[in-house]
Amino acid sequence: MMIYQSIEINKNRLILVKETLFSGQSFMWNESDHEGGIYSSVIDGSPVLIKQDNPYSLSVSVKKNELFGIPVRRFFEHYFSLDIATNSLFDDEFAARYPDLAFRLLKLQGLRVLRQDPYETLVTFMCAQGIGMSIIRRQVNMLCRYFGNEVRVADGGRDTPLYSFPAPSVLADADPALLRRCCNNNSMRAGNIGEASRLLALGRLDLQALSDPSLPLSEIRTELTALKGIGFKIADCIALFGLGRFDAFPIDTHVEQFLSSWFSIGAHQKGLSQKRYLHLQEKAVELLGESLSGYAGHHLFHCWRTTEKNMKAF
DNA sequence: AACCAGGTCTCAG
DNA sequence: CTGAGACATGGT
Structure with missing residues (x-):
C-alpha cells in the first residue's frame, strides 16, 4: 500500500x-x-x-x-x-544592470537545487x-x-x-x-x-x-x-x-562562458588555472551575493544552456 | 569531419 | 605558475 x-x-x-x-x-x-x-x-x-x-x-x-x-x-x-526563496535570487541592482537577463530568469524561478x-x-x-x-x-x-x-x-x-x-x-x-x-x-x-x-x-x-x-x-x-x-x-x-552549500559556486565550461559573455568577467584569457578559477569565483560572488551565489549560479547555468546554447532539455 | 562536452593529472619549462 | 597532452566517447 x-x-x-x-x-x-x-x-x-x-x-x-x-x-x-x-x-x-x-x-x-x-x-x-x-x-x-x-x-x-x-x-x-x-x-x-x-x-x-x-x-x-x-x-x-x-x-x-x-x-x-x-x-x-x-x-x-x-x-x-x-x-529557499527562488524569486529573490537576483536583487534589484542586478535587474537594473541586466534587464534582459533578469527577464529571462523569471521563467526559471521554479528551478530548484x-x-x-x-x-x-x-x-x-x-x-x-x-x-x-x-x-x-x-x-x-x-x-x-x-x-x-x-x-x-x-x-x-x-x-x-x-x-x-x-x-x-x-x-x-x-x-x-x-x-x-x-x-x-x-x-x-x-x-x-x-x-x-x-x-x-x-x-x-x-x-x-x-x-x-x-x-x-x-x-x-x-x-x-x-x-x-x-x-x-x-x-x-x-x-x-x-552538502547543501548554496554559497558554493562551481565554475565549469558553461559558467566560464556566461561569466565572460554576460558579465565581462575573465574575458581575455582562456584555460582555468587554479588561480584564475579563484579569481573568477570571487568576481561572481561579488556579483551574486555571498549566501546564495551557487544557487543563483545554477539558474544562470540553466539559462545559458537553454537560451544561448539551445541545448536540449534532456 | 572537427570540435565540444558540468575536468583533472602529469610533466616539462 | 602556466601550458600542452592524455584520458575516453557521444552529440552536434
Missing part, C-alpha cells in the same frame, strides 16, 4: 527537469510548458515516485512514513530546498570530467545497475525495476574491470572512485562531518581536493549539490 503525500509549492511554475537527471538518482525542478511529468528514484532504499500534478504542485508516492528518520513530507521540503546525498553526488561528479551529460548519466546508471540494489515499483500499469545508488563499501570492493566499464572505460576515473569509496568505507573521510554548515568553504574544498580526481570544480559541485 503506497502512502500518498502531496506537496504544494508557492505559486511558481514547476516541472521536473530531466536534463540534470544524471542517474535517476538526482534531479532538479524546472520551468516547462508540459505537465504530467513523472519521475522515479530510490531514496533511503525505498522506491519513490514523484509526479507533477499541475504547474503548482507535486505528489510524492513512497511506501514509508519516513525517509532517513524524517517524516516524508518534511524530507521532501528539505530535499527540494523549499526554504536539491539537497542530495553527499556520496552519490561525489561519485556522480567524479564521473563528469570533460564529457557530455549523456555519458555522465550512463555511467551513473550503470553504477546503479551493476552495484546497487534492485527495488520494484508499480509505475502506472507496469512494474519497472529501479536500482539504488551503491554504498561506498560496495564500490570500494568492486571488480576493477566492471567498475571501469561503468566509468566510460576510463581506468583512471574508476581507480579514483574506488579509492575515494575505500577512504569513506574505512572512515578516513567523513562526508557527514563536511556537512557541518559552519565549516568555511575553503576547508571543505581542501578536504575534497585531497582526493585524486577531485579539483576545485568538482569539489564545489559536491558542496553545492551534496
Whole structure:
C-alpha cells in the first residue's frame, strides 16, 4: 500500500527537469510548458515516485512514513530546498544592470537545487570530467545497475525495476574491470572512485562531518581536493549539490562562458588555472551575493544552456 | 569531419 | 605558475 503525500509549492511554475537527471538518482525542478511529468528514484532504499500534478504542485508516492528518520513530507521540503526563496535570487541592482537577463530568469524561478546525498553526488561528479551529460548519466546508471540494489515499483500499469545508488563499501570492493566499464572505460576515473569509496568505507573521510554548515568553504574544498580526481570544480559541485552549500559556486565550461559573455568577467584569457578559477569565483560572488551565489549560479547555468546554447532539455 | 562536452593529472619549462 | 597532452566517447 503506497502512502500518498502531496506537496504544494508557492505559486511558481514547476516541472521536473530531466536534463540534470544524471542517474535517476538526482534531479532538479524546472520551468516547462508540459505537465504530467513523472519521475522515479530510490531514496533511503525505498522506491519513490514523484509526479507533477499541475504547474503548482507535486505528489510524492513512497511506501514509508519516513525517509532517513524524517517524516516524508518534511524530507521532501528539505530535499527540494523549499526554504529557499527562488524569486529573490537576483536583487534589484542586478535587474537594473541586466534587464534582459533578469527577464529571462523569471521563467526559471521554479528551478530548484536539491539537497542530495553527499556520496552519490561525489561519485556522480567524479564521473563528469570533460564529457557530455549523456555519458555522465550512463555511467551513473550503470553504477546503479551493476552495484546497487534492485527495488520494484508499480509505475502506472507496469512494474519497472529501479536500482539504488551503491554504498561506498560496495564500490570500494568492486571488480576493477566492471567498475571501469561503468566509468566510460576510463581506468583512471574508476581507480579514483574506488579509492575515494575505500577512504569513506574505512572512515578516513567523513562526508557527514563536511556537512557541518559552519565549516568555511575553503576547508571543505581542501578536504575534497585531497582526493585524486577531485579539483576545485568538482569539489564545489559536491558542496553545492551534496552538502547543501548554496554559497558554493562551481565554475565549469558553461559558467566560464556566461561569466565572460554576460558579465565581462575573465574575458581575455582562456584555460582555468587554479588561480584564475579563484579569481573568477570571487568576481561572481561579488556579483551574486555571498549566501546564495551557487544557487543563483545554477539558474544562470540553466539559462545559458537553454537560451544561448539551445541545448536540449534532456 | 572537427570540435565540444558540468575536468583533472602529469610533466616539462 | 602556466601550458600542452592524455584520458575516453557521444552529440552536434
